Amino acid sequence: MASNDKMHDPSSSTQTRRQYEDDVYFMSVALMFAKKSPDPSTKVGACIVNEGGKIVGVGFNKMPDGCEGKFPWKHDTEDEDPLNTKGMYVCHAELNAIVNKTSVDVKGCTIYVTLFPCNECAKLIVQSGIKNVVYLSNKHKERNGTKAAFRILDEASTPKNIIYRQFESKQDVRDLLDSIDPFAE
Numbered sequence: 001m002a003s004n005d006k007m008h009d010p011s012s013s014t015q016t017r018r019q020y021e022d023d024v025y026f027m028s029v030a031l032m033f034a035k036k037s038p039d040p041s042t043k044v045g046a047c048i049v050n051e052g053g054k055i056v057g058v059g060f061n062k063m064p065d066g067c068e069g070k071f072p073w074k075h076d077t078e079d080e081d082p083l084n085t086k087g088m089y090v091c092h093a094e095l096n097a098i099v100n101k102t103s104v105d106v107k108g109c110t111i112y113v114t115l116f117p118c119n120e121c122a123k124l125i126v127q128s129g130i131k132n133v134v135y136l137s138n139k140h141k142e143r144n145g146t147k148a149a150f151r152i153l154d155e156a157s158t159p160k161n162i163i164y165r166q167f168e169s170k171q172d173v174r175d176l177l178d179s180i181d182p183f184a185e
């Protein structure tokens with residue numbers, strides 16, 4: 001396991017430490033799936049974990065099945081025809097993780113996402129019964145979609161309020177991945 005002050009802080013409770021180690025592990029999985037995204041600018045990954053600590057869904061942002069290479073990856077800009085921008089077509093990581101689930105449903109689950117959800121994904125998260133959202137980046141926080149997503153997550157209950165929090169230790173994810181050596185004796 002990576003050496004990290006927070007991970008090995010003897011004053012932190014066992015439960016907090018275990019939670020932290022889970023966060024590093026599942027965020028690493030979300031990041032590895034982000035790597036698979038064909039989006040040239042914003043690669044996003046998601047990993048859904050059930051209450052038993054098992055992964056029940058993963059996803060990354062991509063075009064709908066069969067549409068890869070047929071739609072543009074251009075950003076929305078004022079002078080671009082919206083029909084020529086990715087926003088019309090792309091399936092976000094959260095959507096793919098939810099629809100790819102290996103369980104009957106994702107009620108009570110935690111979703112790890114490498115980027116804070118947009119409003120459309122916030123709706124999906126709420127309606128699918130996910131109760132916790134852990135995100136890495138919030139680089140789109142000025143966008144209306146992100147602001148609406150915060151409002152949705154603040155007001156929704158599934159049936160309890162949704163808890164969202166930022167995971168900020170990207171370095172620990174790097175350390176975890178670096179520490180894996182399948183050839184070590």
Ligand SMILES: [Zn+2]
Nearest residue numbers: 092117118121
């Ligand atoms: Zn989204």
